[in-house]
Amino acid sequence: MKKFTLVALAMMASASCFAQTTLWNGEDINITSKEHAGFWADANPELVGNPEKDGINTSVHCLKFVISKDNKVVKLPFREWMQPSMNGSKRVSLMIKKDAAENVKVELSDPTDGSAGYWKKQVVWYGGGDKWQKLVFDFTSNGDFDNPGIMTITAQTGDVNAEQTVYIDNIVIEEAPKINGKLFSEYNAENPITGNLKLTGAWMKGESTNADGDWTPNSYNDFEYFNQLASAGVTSIDMRGTVTKDVDINQFFFKNPNTIVYADAAYDHANVVVGGNAANLVLTDANAFNAPVDFTAESVKLTRSLQNGINSFVLPFEVSASELGASKVATFKETNGDIANFETVAEVEANKPFLTIDAKEAKELKFVDKTIVATPETLADNDFVGVYAPTSGEGKYGINAKGNLQKGGADAKLNAFHAYLNVTDTNHAPARIALNGSTLTAINSITADKVVDTAVYDISGRRVYGKLHKGLYIMNGKKVVVK
Structure with a gap:
């Protein structure tokens, strides 16, 4: 069992933000206000300006705190009015920037004080090189739950030998991936995914580690799962506006290579339309085709x-x-x-x-x-x-x-x-x-x-109807003599 140093952050009030439920974003919560007095109790966390806005995190503010040998744990109580809902989702993500590349752990507790309920734990490696990095924690292997009450973020899972400055921002519950408004659970072999599709929610590929007991690898791939449930009748996929991580674009084409994918970003595959244009369109007459939206193609095969x-x-x-x-x-x-x-x-x-x-x-x-x-x-x-x-x-x-x-x-x-x-x-x-x-x-x-061909023709190629008289005819491509 690995040794943990805990840094706890209570979940903030839920707010809908596009396809995600925002728990904390550094812009809407003043941790020193009367409303939140005592909420940030330990480790003297402070709301600061983003030290690196030219990377993947362009927020104005973020949370800063320091881990030291004498101050390893931050305990931040959770308020009843802050209980968010997972809404069928199994993933939490956050932006983090820290001095060293190490494991980062997120724990979710029950809606009360955590003493009598579950603790769900996932670990992800931070390798950001002192840069902002988005980490995604997938709780699929931790059982069902919907209303976690406390979030604990462990920014350092080993002994703290020296002070480390940690910045955290944009903590969100990622919306569950959906196809035409339906969860994966609504599809099966008897009811496969088919036709023209609109994807919503967060579509991701990655891995985290289940740390409820012994550390167990936990891989997830929404794109591969989609392929398992899809039929050859899938003709188009509109993934514009989805939240994505490590898109496995090939999975969309295994059942039907003619599938058209409308996306916000270019991928190394034919039949991907970005901004109304596809660099390459590759089709075969052995599979179905359907384009619900016009686009241009630089080349077509x-x-x-x-x-x-x-x-x-x-x-x-x-x-x-x-x-x-x-x-x-x-x-x-x-x-x-x-x-x-x-x-x-x-x-x-x-x-x-x-x-x-x-x-x-x-x-x-x-x-x-x-x-x-x-x-x-x-x-x-x-x-x-x-x-x-x-x-x-x-x-x-x-x-x-x-x-x-x-x-x-x-x-x-x-x-x-x-x-x-x-x-x-x-x-x-x-x-x-x-x-x-x-x-x-x-x-x-x-x-x-x-x-x-059941039709009959005379020797000149004219079709003959009714009773046949004596003579030479063409029937099903062959000469036939009627006597």
Whole structure:
């Protein structure tokens, strides 16, 4: 058991400060006032000007006291009217500046005088090099509690061989991390985290030591815990305005690499939007995509297979044929009998499904300086529908190699950033595609595991309805003789 030298600080009155509950900040409490007379009883603590405002702590005032061999312990009683609530949080943080790099301990007691209740103890290493440092004490491993009554801060856990000046400031209860206003405890395997998300509270990674008995390591990582509860359906994370410490940004992308993260600070990862701009946007058609807020991307890389000929597309930014390695791009106009009519355009606007004409085979596409437009509720252009999430292709009409529309079978799949024709009257489904009034041929199919075409065509490629007479026909891509 390590020897402790205690410096006690009573908790101050709670006050809401953004995403935190402020216990003491050096600005609102006058320790010599009549209201707080006797509150600071020992060690002659004094409210002083911040000796180093150009670092991470820019407060005007802070608390100063001196630890010495003859004066190791400060006992500061707690007032009933000062009882704060943890509000589901398990963390307390403070700013500290001291002469030596040593362990710092925080203890929380029950709401009375501490004699008959619990003491919860956590230790964190101070390595600030005589600079202000924020220390976070995580009490997750100390059991449940909500209304601590006394805070004890140990600024020196060994023998005091010489005087040490200690400065403390900004003592707060960090708000519990929340997803769309809900605590982690509200999510599980049956109810995973999914969709577009708004994070609030304090999101942190770090470690402290449980010192209730023997010292036991206590690591915490809100980002890793998020990943454990998240589904592949997480498409965006807005973490702007959260309080953070040691952000583990990679955890947001393990389930869905297409996830868009809106943040206040830049991180070494693609798909992070800061101030409305992302340096790199990296997408794949194997995962879902959704951007709830517009932003610009300096570079975009999309992984999806293009076949020689014609491909279906939908993209979250404006695009031209040359950028896709195609001779033309075309948008849907209408269906007319057995013909689905498309018209060529110079450029296709964001979130509008389209076709590429005479595209070259490729597995990856790259773009520069693109404005990503927020994803609308629907991606339909009349009966031509785009998809931003992998979905079943069953019953959806894709494009086969002969330029005819083909119905997806039970195992058919449609990847993100593709499109399909929504056919409601399957007895009169369009069989071919026309571009600017001219019928196209040699059109490749959209991505699908299996496709089934029950339509029948004559040798000229015209669809045949009703009873078949003697002759040669095309059925499911094969020649069939009816006698």
